[in-house]
Amino acid sequence: MDATRQRSTAGEHRAAVMRTTTKAFAERECYGTSTMDVAEAASISQGYLHRLCKEKATLLAALLDC
Numbered sequence: 001m002d003a004t005r006q007r008s009t010a011g012e013h014r015a016a017v018m019r020t021t022t023k024a025f026a027e028r029e030c031y032g033t034s035t036m037d038v039a040e041a042a043s044i045s046q047g048y049l050h051r052l053c054k055e056k057a058t059l060l061a062a063l064l065d066c
Helices: 010-028 035-041 046-052 056-065
Strands: none
Touching: 010 035, 010 046, 010 056, 035 046, 035 056
């Protein structure tokens, strides 16, 4: 049995962040959703989320650009 774990790419992480942000904002709106909520739902650290998007407004802007 091959126990090698394949790591996700940055693009896959970004896609997961966008999916989970969309869902979280739909459920709790922007102000009811913390960056920790998004990071946990995307299975990434809050620090990594901060590297992708410096603040919640950046996440919202990225969603609106789609």
